[in-house]
Structure formats: structure tokens, C-alpha cells
Amino acid sequence: SQELEQSPQSLIVQEGKNLTINCTSSKTLYGLYWYKQKYGEGLIFLMMLQKGGEEKSHEKITAKLDEKKQQSSLHITASQPSHAGIYLCGAEMAGSYQLTFGKGTKLSVIP
């Protein structure tokens, strides 16, 4: 089974709506990283979370880490077409210093 599950796999929202993407680990998390990828391009680093309960924001994107649930959520407020892309979470998990990535969530924002 996948060690890092992202949900939903894809999301279509109307511009201006809020949305949440989840990333759940099967192992203890030591660090959680969120990236955004536009089609045909590389991954852009968004945020890193390392402590349970930690919450970070950048512009209209907020990420939280729930250590007990071994889960992170990425919340976008008042979505815009510029938010469209694939969002990937990467995690440092127990037993490995390498990042394991989820399969990504494809976000489309309809004007």
C-alpha cells in the first residue's frame, strides 16, 4: 500500500472557492513538505512543516501538520486560476532520511 496517501486525486473548483488537500502517512512523520507543479515544469517548494500542530501560511495557502493523525492538510482560500496545478506532499518518515512523495492532487480552477 502507498506509504503517503493524498486526497483527493483531482479537484475542480470554481474561482473564489476554498479547498483542502490532505496528505496522510502510514508511518510517523518527521517532516512534511508541500510542492506545486505546473504541467511540463519542475516542482516548486511551497512550505515545510516539522512540528506537530505547526501551521504555516504563504499568501492564500495554509498548511497544517497534525502529528497524532500523521496527516497534513493544505488549504487554499479564495482560489484563483493561478493556483491550478499538481500539488504534491513529500515526507520524511520513520526509518528513512529520504523524502517519500504522494501521487499528487491535480487542481483545476474554473474562472
Add this chain to the structure above:
Amino acid sequence: NAGVTQTPKFQVLKTGQSMTLQCAQDMNHNSMYWYRQDPGMGLRLIYYSASEGTTDKGEVPNGYNVSRLNKREFSLRLESAAPSQTSVYFCASSFYWSGGAKEQFFGPGTRLTVL
């Protein structure tokens, strides 16, 4: 700073041909990585180099070799390309310390098609 650069951006090979993907970073990072990204599979680690002079296998190393040429450069070689190696290849770098890896910075990718 250019960050992480990769060459080439696109490549088409015939089955059995060989090629080397080049990667360089100018952030003075000690760790470098090669991933492949396939539809429905996400990013999978092929090889990584925690520091200059060391390389280790990742999740999907078969069919690939790597060379950490110096601190800046990390190349990926396909000795005999197969259609199953059609993918988008990403190089990444980070600062690795004993407490764990830090955020990885990615190159723009190489789109490889093997016919």
C-alpha cells in the same frame, strides 16, 4: 543563481541506445537526487547521493547508473534504454545533515521517450 539545471530538456531514444542525463546545482548543497515521474505513480527515487563521493539506490534503480562527478554535478546514465524507461526525470538537491533531509529543490525535468 540558476538553482538546479538539467540537460537535455527532451530526448527520444530507440530501444537499446544509451544516454546520460546531466544535472548541476549552484546552491552548495551536499545531497543530490534523481527521480522519475510517471502518470499514476507519482515521484519515485532512482538514486541519490547524500554527499560527494557517495551514491545509493533508491526505490527504482534497475536499468540506471549514476555518477557524482563533484559537489555540483550528478549524472544519470541509461546503458540500454527500454520503453519502460519512458518518463519525466527530475534532478533535485538539498542540504542533508544528520538530523534529516531538508527541502529539496528541483530542476525543470527531462522528458524522455524510448521507442
